[in-house]
Amino acid sequence: MSSKHIKINSKVVKLIINVFKEYKPLTFLLLFIIIGTIGFSLATPQVLKYIIDDYLTVGGKSLLFPSLLYFATIVLLGIFNFGKEGVITIFGQKIIRKIKEEMMIKLEKIPIGYLSTNESGSIVSRFSNDVEAVGSLFTSGIVSMFVDAFKIIGIVISIWIFSYKLGILVLFIIPVVYFLTRKFQKKMLNAQRLYRVLTAKVNNHIPESINNIQMIKSFAKEEYMEDKYVNYLDESYEAMDKINFYDSIFSPIILVLRAVVIAIVVILSSDHLSFLGISIGTVAAAIELINNIFTPIENLGMELQNIQQSIAGIYRIDQFLNEKEETKKNVDFTYEKIINNNLNIELNNVNFYYEEGENILENICLSIKYKESVTFAGRTGAGKTTLFKLILGLLEPSSGSATLSNVKVSEIPNYEKRKIFGYVEQSFSFIKGSVGEQISLKDEKISKEDIENAMKFVGLHDYIITLEEGYDTFASHHLFSQGQRQLLSIARAIVTSPPIMLLDEITANLDSETEEKIISVLKSASSERTVLSISHRLSSVLTCDRIIKLENKSIVM
Template sequence: MRNITKKVIHDHPKSFISMVLLIILSIITSLLPPLALEQIVNHLTDQKEVSLLFALAYLGLIVLSDLFASAQNISITIFGQKLTHGMRSVLVQKLNTITTGYLTNHESGAIASVFVNDADIINSLYSEGVVGMIADLFQLIGLLFVVFTRSIGLGFIILIVMPLILVMTRHFQKASLASQKQNRAAIAKVNHHIPETLRVLSMIHIFEKEDYMEDKYDQYIEESYWAQNKSNWLDSVYSPIILTIEAVVIGLLMIGAAQGQKMQTLFGINAGSAVALIAYVQQIFTPLESIGMEIQSIQDAMAGMSRIQDFLNKADSKPDIYQGEGDYFTFDHVTFGYLPDQPILKDYSFKVAKGEHVTFVGRTGKGKSTIVKLLLGLYQPQKGKILLDGSSPDAHPKN
C-alpha cells in the first residue's frame, strides 16, 4: 500500500501539495475566530464600543475558517479517490496474472467483494482516516498551544483528560475492528450466495431447496446485521461520552476561575478569555471525537486492507514460455466437421501473435472446443492447415 501511495503522490504532485497547504490554512484559520471573539467580549465588558468593522471581521474569520475547512475536505476526498483508483488498477493487474486455480477454488462473490466493497474502503482509509487524523492531530497541537497561553490550569486539565480519552478510544477501536471483520466476512458470503442461487435456480426448484437457500441467505444477512449493529452501538456510545467529558472540563475551568486570588496564576481569566477558552475547549474535543471516529474508519479499512493484501499476495500464473518468432497459432482457411458433410468451421482463418491473449466466446455448438482440439492435434482439418509455432500441431510433443 505504501508503494501505491508513493506512486500516486509522484503522479499527482499538485493534488498532494494543494491538500497539504489547505490542511495548514484550515488549521490556522480555525484558531482565529475565538481570538477575535475574546477582544469583542472584553470591549463589551469594559463598556467600549465595538465597531461594525470589528464585528464584520469576526464574521469574516468564521466564514474564512469554514471555507478552508470545506476546501480541505474536498482536497482530501479528491486525493483519496486517486488512491482508490491506484489500488483498483493494481487489483486489475493482479487479476490478469493470478492463477486459474485461485479463481476456481474461491467463491466468485468473495473475489467480487475484494474489488467492490474492500476497494471502496480505501477511500475511507485516507479521506476519513489517516489524512483526516493527521490534520486533526496538528489542529489539536495548535489549540493546546493557544489554551496554554490563556490558562495554564485548563491546559493541564486537558493534558490529564486526553490519556483517559485515548485509553477509552483504544478499547472502542478493538471492539469495532472485531465487528467490522465479522461484517466484511458476512457481506462476502451474501455476495457469493446471490449469484450462486441464480446460477443453479433450476436445480433448487427440482430438489425443492427453496427454503434451505432462503434460510442460508437470512443467516448471512443476520450475521452482517448483528456485526454492523454492534459497530453502530459503539459509535453511538462514544460521542456522548466525549460530550460529557467536555462539559466536565468547562465546569472545572469555571470553578477554578471562581476561586479568586488562590487560583489566579493557573485559572486567572477575564470574561473575554473565558468565552474564548470555552470555544477552544469545544474545538479541542471536536478533533478528539473525530480522531475516535477516524480510528474506527481506519479499523474498518484495515479489515478490508487485509483481504486485499491476501489477494495481492497470491501466486501469479507462469509467464508464457513461448520463445519463437512470428505468429504462435495460425488457422489458414480451415474447414472441419466431425461429419464430413456437416462442417462446423468453414474456411476459418485467424492468427494469434506471441504474447497476445484471445478469448473464444459464443453459444454452445459454435466450435469453441473444436478449435482447441484442432490446436492440440486431436483432429485434422478437411481443408486448410493449422500451424503451431510454424509447424503442424502433431509435430509437437504432447504432455
C-alpha cells in the same frame, strides 16, 4: 500491519511520491490550505476572547468591526476546510489512477502461470479493495491525521498560554477521550465487519437457491433452505443491533464528558474559587477550544485505523508489483523469419510445476516435425493442456526448453504467435462486440473478407447472414448452439491461416452428429498444417501420424 513493512524501496510509495512531484502546484496549494485550516481553527477562539474582554465587558464600543472579524474567521475556516477536502480528494483519485495504471501494466507482463495459482477474486481484490485502501491513506488518513494532530497541539498551546492549570486539565482529558473513542471504534468496526459477512451470506443465499432450485425441489430441501435463510437474517439483525447500540451510546457519552469538562472550567474560573485566574473572555475562548479538541481526538482513532488498512494495502500491492514477469519478447522473432525455417517443435528435458516440488510434467523430450499430425492421449489431469500451453509459450518450462524453429517460443511476441498458432479451446469465450469481432478479436489487420472466408470454411456464413445485422450483429450466447460455438472457435483459430493448429478436446461435450461435423471441418483445416490434438479417448481422435500418451507426468513410450 505496522509501518515497518513500508520499505524505502516500496514501489507504491514511489508512485505516491511521484504523484506529488508531478503536481507540484497542487502540492503547495495543499500545504497552504492545511496551514490555513489549522491557523483559522485556532484564531476563531482568540477573536472571541478579544470581543468579550475588549468590547462586551467594557461597554460603549461599537461591535461592528469585531463581529465582522469573527464572522470573517468563521467563513475563512469553512473555505479552507472545503478546500482541504477537495484537494485531498483530487490527490486521492490521482494516486488511485496512477497505481491502477501501473498494476494493469504489470498484469500484462505477468506469466499465465500466476493466474493459475492465484484466484481471480484475490487479484481483483488488489485492484479494488487494496487500491481504494491506499487512496483512503490521503482522503481520510495521513493528511487528515496531520491536520487533526496539529489542531490538538495548537489548542493545547493556546489553552496553556491562557492558564497552565487549564492546560494540565486538557492534557489529562486528551488520553481519556482518545482511549474511550478507540474502544468504541474497535467494537463498532468488529460489529460492522461481522454485519458485512452476514449480509453477504444473506445476499448469496438468494442466487444460490435460484440456481439450485431444481435440486432443492427434487430432494425436498425447501424447509432446510428456508431455515438457513432465516438464521442468516437473525444473525445479521443481531449484528446491526450491536452497531446501533454502540453508535447510540457513544455520542451521549462524549457529550456528557464534554459538558463535565466545561462545567469544571466554569466552576474553577468562578469569582468564588478564582482558581484559574482568567478573564471572562479567556473562559469563553477556552470553552470553545475544549469543544473543538473533542472532534480531532475522535477523528484520530479512525484515521489511524485507515492508515493501518492502507499500509496493509500497500504491502499487498507491492507483492503484486514485485511478481516475476514473463520472458521479454524479442521483436526480431517475426512471423516471416520463423515461417521460413523448418517450423519443427522441440521440447528438451522439460519439467514444469506451479508450486516447487509438485511437478505437473517431468523430463518431457519431444520432437514434432512440420506438417506432422500428433494426438496426445491420457486421463484428465495428466498434463496434456499444460503441455499445449508450453508449446504455445503461454507457460515457460521450470527447466528445459520449448522451441519452434530453434527459437524459444516464450520469446516470440504474442502478436506474431497468432499468425503461427491456431488454438482451438474446449469452450468458446465471447468478447463484448459483434459476431465478426468474435473472430478477429478486434484486430484491424484482419479484414472482413478474412472473417467471411473463415466462417464459410466452418459452414457458419449462411447462418450469420440471416441475423438482423449479419456480421455486425452484437454477439450473445443465445445466438449460437454448443456446436456452433465450437465452429466459431475453429474460425477464430484459422482466420490468420496459421501453419500450426492445436485442438484441445474440442468434441468432448458434443453429440455424435455435431462431433462428426466438427471433425469433418477439422480434417479440411488440418491439410498442409502441423496438427496437435488432445483426446481422453483413443477412439475419438482424428486421423494422425502418431499417438503420444501421457501418464504419471511423463510420456509413455
